[in-house]
Amino acid sequence: MSDPAKEYKQLKEDFVSNLTGGSIGEINLVTAIVPVSVLLWSVLQKRHSFFKPYTVNAFGLDYLINVGTVLLSFTLYSSQPLLLNALLIVPALAFYLTPPDSPTSRKKPDVPPKAKSKHGATATPDALGALPLKPFLTTYRGSMIVATCIAILAVDFRLFPRRFAKVETWGTSLMDLGVGSFVFSAGIVAARPVLKERAAGAPASPLAPRLVRSLRHSLSLLVLGVIRTLSIKGLDYAEHVSEYGVHWNFFFTLGLLPPFVAAFQSALAIVPSYAALAVVLAGLYEAALDKTELGAFVLTAPRTDLLSMNKEGIFSFFGYLAIFLAGQGAGMYMLPRNISPRPGTTKGAQRKTLLLTMAAWSAAWAALYFFATSYDYGLGLSVSRRLANLPYVLWVxxxxxxxxxxxxxxxxxxxxxxxxAVDVSAEEEAHRGATSRLLRSFNRNGLALFLLANLLTGAVNMTVATLDAAPILATGILVGYTFVLCSVAIVLDELDISIKL
Incomplete structure (x- = not known):
C-alpha cells in the first residue's frame, strides 16, 4: 500500500530538482525600483514642489517616475536592476543637494476647500478620525496595482523574462509575488471596518450579519469570475489550467475571501491575533499537504470531476486566506492614528513606534520564512504559488x-x-502633497483599473501575436497600454469618481 506522505515527498524532490523562476535576491532588486522611484518623486516634490499644481508636464514626469521605471525594470532593464536603481538614485541625490525653490518662485499650490463635517460645519481639530490618511499606504497600494497591471500584459511578450513569469509548481518569480501581494494589500484594507467598530466601542457583530455584509461585497467579484470563465471558454483564450484549474480564476479567490474572513473572526477569541491566525492556518494547511494525500492529489490527480478539475484554485485558497489574514493583521497596526495607547504620547513618538513595530514584524516574517525554507536550520520546504503553501505565505x-x-x-x-496635521483640511492637503496623484488615483480605483487592465490585455492578445512581437513593437504597445490606464485613472480622480466592485 502506497504512503501518501512518501509519494508527495518524492514528488517534491523530483520537482525541486528542477526549480524554475528567479531568485529572491533578484526579485528584491527588481522590486526595489518602487521605493527608489518614490524617493526620487519625494525629493522633487519636497525640494522643488514640481507636482504642484498638477500640470501636463507634472503628469508626464509622474508617469515616467512611477510607471515607466517599473515597466523598464520588468523588461529592458530586467537583467540590470542595479543600474536602473542607480540611474534614479543619482538624480535624486542631485535634486536633493540642489537648493530648494524660494517661496516666491515656487508654483502656487491649489487651495483645498475647507473640510466640512456631516452637518456642514467647518471641521475642527477634534474632527480628526481614528483612521487617518496615510501617504505611505497610498503609495504602496498604488504602486502595487501599477506593477500588477504592467505584469499581466508584459508577460505575454518575449521582452518579459520567462523567469519572472509564474512558475509551474516550485520556485519563486516576480508574478508569483504579485498575486500574493494583491491579496495581502486587500487584507490591509479589510482591517478598516474592524478598527472602526472598535473605535466606536461597538461589540463585535454577530456571525450572520457579518456574513451577509461580506457576501454583498463579494457578489460583484464572483460575477466577474463567472464572466471571465465564460469569456475564456467562449473565445478559446489561452490559459494555464495548472494555475487555478479548469473553471476557477483569481476573481473567485478574491470574492470568497471576505465571507471566510468574516467566519474566521470568531476564531480570534481563541487566537487573539490575525497574524498568529494566519500562521496557524498556513501551518495546518502545510501539514495536510505533507502528511495526507492532499499534496499528491493537487499535483497529480486526474481531472475527472468538478473538485479535481479545480483542485489548485480550491486548495490554494487556504494559503491565500492566510495571506489575507496576515495583511489584515498588518492593517491593525498600520491604519490607526495612534499605535501606542499611552496618553500624552507625541505624534513623533507615535510615528517612531509605528516604524519600530513595522520593522519588528518585517523581521519576524523574514525569520519565519528562513526557518520554513532552510534545510540546515528549519523545515527545508520550497515555495509553491500553485499550492500557496506555508513558505509562499511567509514570503509574501x-x-x-x-x-x-x-x-x-x-x-x-x-x-x-x-x-x-491638526484638522481634517490640513491632513487632506498634507496627504495630497505627500503622494503621487497617479498612484493615489490607482489606489482609489484599484480593482476597477485591474479589471480594465485584464480587458485591455485580452484585446491586445486577440489582435497581436505578442510572442512574435519585436522589442520596439512590444515596448510601444506596453507604453500605450500603461498610458491608457494612467489616463483613465486620472480622469476618474478628476471627476471625483470612486468605482466600488
Missing part, C-alpha cells in the same frame, strides 16, 4: 511588510507634516 508577508516599511521611512523623512 515578509516582502510586503518590508516594502511598506521602506515607503513609510521615505514618507517620514520627507513629509513629516502628513502626521502632524
Amino acid at each position: 508577508a515578509a516582502f510586503n511588510t518590508a516594502q511598506i516599511l521602506a515607503c513609510c521611512i521615505i514618507d517620514t523623512v520627507f513629509f513629516p507634516e502628513s502626521y502632524k
